[in-house]
Amino acid sequence: MKFGVVVFPGSNCDRDVAYVTQDLLSVATRMVWHEETDISDLDVVVIPGGFSYGDYLRCGAIARFSPVMSKVVEHAEQGKLVLGICNGFQILTEIGLLPGALVRNENLHFICDRVSLQVERTNLPWTQAYQHHQIVNFPIAHGEGRYYADAETLAQLEANGQVVFRYHGTNPNGSLNNIAGICNAKGNVLGMMPHPERAADDILGGTDGLDLFEGVLAATANAQAKRHYVGVRSHLA
Template sequence: MKFAVLVFPGTNGHLDMYHAVKDKLGEEVEFVQHDTKNLDEYEAILIPGGSSYGDYLRAGAIARQTPIMKEVARVAKEGKPILGIGNGFQILLEAGLLPGAMLQNKSLKFTCQTVQIVVHNNDTIFSRQYTNGEVIDLPIAHSVGNYYCDEKTLQELKNNNQIVFTYNGTNPNGSIENIAGITNKQGNVLGMMPHPERAVDKRLGSNDGLKLFKSIVQQWREANAVKA
């Protein structure tokens, strides 16, 4: 399986993402620059964290205007897995590939810590190796991670089982309903603020994030075995 890790000016989570895929999964992965106009050769698209374009205007607002995001929207419609983490989640929201918006943390401060996350829905491309209700440890590092949506959108998220991850216990940023990660209706686009790519080795505190990447690979292998 071949992964693309998108890189924008200001991206800083791309190396962690690359390491998780190449060294922990043993899958093929390449960095893809923001001005790239074709993603056909990749089976999954990863949008890492950081501060794309310095978070000017709003986090993700400039990155969503780049040529690569038009291509991301196209392959998302085709059903390819798209994962946005941290700033990647913010970019997906700005691009309209996920519903809702991201606000400043309720504390108005940058938050960097390991938090407990509940697997709210394990019936997705990204979470199938977890169990429903499983509590995992993942790090967060953001100042704009307060997920918000209106009541209608929230109800749709619940009705369609689009809420995949929630914060357990203490909510570190004020996100509505403790939401930490959601998918689109089709289920192939996931945005989340916690960083699974920084939790793939117990020597660094947790390897709970590894199952997320393994889930993507498992789904792809099973789908392609059927096609073959």
């Protein structure tokens, strides 16, 4: 099992993610510079928060052209796991791995706060450690975090169960349908504005985010065990 954390000029949450995966969970983790073109050694790719390329033009608009991103698309198309957090979510919509867009917050102000989220799905690698409709608390820090999509796309997201997290109680940025995080149709690509990596250590005020990473580890371990079992059965046959 190996995580890769993509690093762009302007990333500022890459080390936070690596602290969780490498230091707290003792999982092999590699920092992936945005100019790299070989990520075949990775099981999970994380696109972290920050201000890639200074958020010039619009958030994620330049990062989408980094050489590594075409490989991230291939990684996702192979069914491997991809997680985009905050700026990473914005980048995933820019490259088309997730539908919709993240636009300016409704009040046009940068928001740095903690929010309550409701877990909408628990049958994904990302969320299997949570309970259905469990309320969790994560930090947010963004100026362009308002999720927007046309009516048809929203309807498809809801019908397909692709809304993974919703803001609970208070919607901080005006996101449509209170959307805080979505996945692709296969469920292997997740984008979310709140920061689970900043809620993974008691010293930071809570560990609700740690379950997301532990869920991925458990799902991967189960998948590997299943492949091994099938391989053994095939050999014996």
